[in-house]
Amino acid sequence: MDEKEKEIYDVTMDLKPPRRDAQPCPALLEGTSPCPEGPGRAAWSPVLHRGRACVVFVAGSLNCVEWSLLPPATKEMVVQAEQLKGRFQGDPSFEYEYTEINAEDAERLIEDGKEPMIKEEARLVATIEQIDRAVGIIPRGAFVKTPLGSVHENRNFEGLSLTDAKKLSSYFHFTEPVNLKSKTLLEKADLDPSTDFLDSLEHDIPQGSWTVQLEKGGTVVVLRSLLWLGLTFYHVPMTKQYGYIYFGSGEKNLDLPFMM
């Protein structure tokens, strides 16, 4: 097998089906459904299969019937997509003219031999990657790190208690930690290395970019991100149910500091 095939083979071996207890959110909130038919809306609904923690496949669909595997996001794509503004068109093969955005880069690209275009597909994947990286969160204790360094699901996770569920410090970003090393030794002494190996939401910049609310008479805690409007995370305290979902236009809310 040549190298690329081998890579795919290895990776597909890790694919596990979605968790049995991944149910739809019990307090399903306002928002558009995941399967809009027709163009003009943010017409994608990603389905995440988690292999090992952090290998993610994204499949997209326009009508929830036919799904196609989207290419994984590269750093280049993310950088390019960050410069695009405006709504998604709804057509995965729509091409954005790069020249409008940055003429210099476009010229450079033309010299390199590539076309100064970005497909909407690439923008879509890059946006998903950005959202996951920036505001994908999990409750504390849901994943554990073994002494060997590998991370997996905690089968004994019983859910957060009600008092813990209202605190932002009980939720972590599900990406490589950034702030962890800069904590003082005193703070690190309080951490439990098996569960506290990720960044918590407490120190997110700007402060207050998460709203925490209790819905349904206090049985469900809902976190909404203000940086990516439309990202909603839910958790039923004292149970294993949690999850997050994004319904929105796929645009970052850069006005956040003015709005708070």
Added chain:
Amino acid sequence: MSIRQRDVLGQDSDQAPEARQSMYQSYALGLDPYQTREPKPAYQTYVAEEDPYQADECRRGPYQPHEQGYGLYQSGYSPYDDQIPDPKSRTLAIQNAKAYLLKSSTTSGLNLYDHLANMLTKILDEQPTNAVDIIENISKDVKRAQFQKKMDTLRDEHEILPTFEAAEKRKALFLKANGEEDEELEEEIGETPLPNVMETAFYFEQAGIGLSKDESYHIFLALKKLIDVQPIQTCRFWGKILGLEMNYIIAEVQYHEGEEEEETEEEEVIEEVGKGMDEVEDEDEEKEKEDERPKSTYKPPPVIPKEENGTGANKYVYFVCNEPGKPWVKLPPVTPAQIVCARKIKKFFTGRLDAPVVSFPPFPGNEANYLRAQIARISAGTQISPIGFYQFAEEEGDEEEEGGGGRDTYEENPDFQPLSVAEMVDSLSTWVHHVQSILKQGRCVWLNPFQKSEEEEEDEDEEEEKAEEPDELQQETGPPLLTPLSEDEGIQNIPAWTAQPSTNLIPQHAVAVLQSNRWPGAYAFASGKKFDNIYFGWGHKYSPENHTPALPPPVQAEYPSEPEITETRDPTLEEELAFKAAKEAALAAAEEEEDEEDEEEDEEEDD
């Protein structure tokens, strides 16, 4: 005592284990020598072990060949050989012993095993000195402790679950109001202003929009409570606006005529008091100064009065609550200044109506006013209906007489023929706005603020010049009522509305759904003769560009420029010398004239 037992307590190594076992065996058989005898014999024989050869009735021990019992009970030859236990029965014997120890006493209900365990635990925990001497006391204490209840000085507070509290709040929704009789219900069923929230929710659900069934139903009940309390003619669930701490549920309401004049009086009083305060302050300042300070010629732009309740942007009254079950709060009417300012700022709602809105330009009001202003803007921009549903009443006069303000009332068309869903979705001209759009001024009907101010100026000083008024404002016009959506401007290359049917698979029962791109979160549906609008969102307009806050205005001129205080350049050296020379020349000329005059006078005197 039987010979068997004599054997038991001897020190004969061969016979001892067998003997011990046989002792247990005898217990198993129900014999309990200790019931009839005190344990003394054991001790006695223990002592007696020192001299096993003493001739004693209780003597056990190895039989010498000359004695009677010798050879009779050799191992393997005892008449009880078949009863001598093998290792398995040792465990059985242990179990039997334990079972005996666990037997509860008939008088006290305790059992020996537990008592011994408790006692030993207590001893090991406390580790008293000379435990063996006080062991009886310890035993008594342990027995006495059975009757004492363990009471902690701290007691757990009876925890009230937040779920319970929340349920209590919502309970009120489910109770019928007192005094409601069935007769009243029958009368009102035909004319109730209560909207059918569940039906609307059903249609929106076809498009995937809406709240959960629970929440919709609770809102339904909450609206019913509102109608029972307030004199309401029409009521509609307007939508839900999300906030940081809490959300807002908004109901759009129209009162019966003549029901809501109290609020306006209160507000006018507040405004007058405000003006009075300003005047008093001015007078104080004038009295304090001695010299006349230059009076400021700054005239703030005239305050544009808000529209009357029941017209324009204040056509509907809005009630708000954070959660169904909480009391409904009425929002104050909106003023044009608030709308104009709300267009310039973009702030999240916190969920508390009295929260201040800190922004630049400073918002004239608190969160309740900001919320009301946003609701007015959203309604004006996104409340739509199928064409033909509403029509203008035919009794209206000519449009020209109203100064181009346009018609602002409409009524339902009894002959409305609904279009098919496909038609509703294909073209946007089948939908019309039925709420007046808000002009730049902040009102729906343009008002020239200077016409009114002429009356006010008669009371003020006449010195103030009218010439400082800006040029006459041009009358602002907006699209008239009932304009189709095809006239709506898009944002860059995005159309203002996105239309689609709820399903392509079952077109017979599809619902036409419109989604606004300018106000993300505003939806409308139409199906046959039914239609409705709703809003679920954060309450902000969409703009592809980032929000730029307004810059502060330019610095005002402090004083008018006059030649007295205008600076000029200093004269150079040549100019000064020239000026000096000219002055001297003038002086010299003047002296010569005087001399001449003196000489003339002298001459005259001489004569």
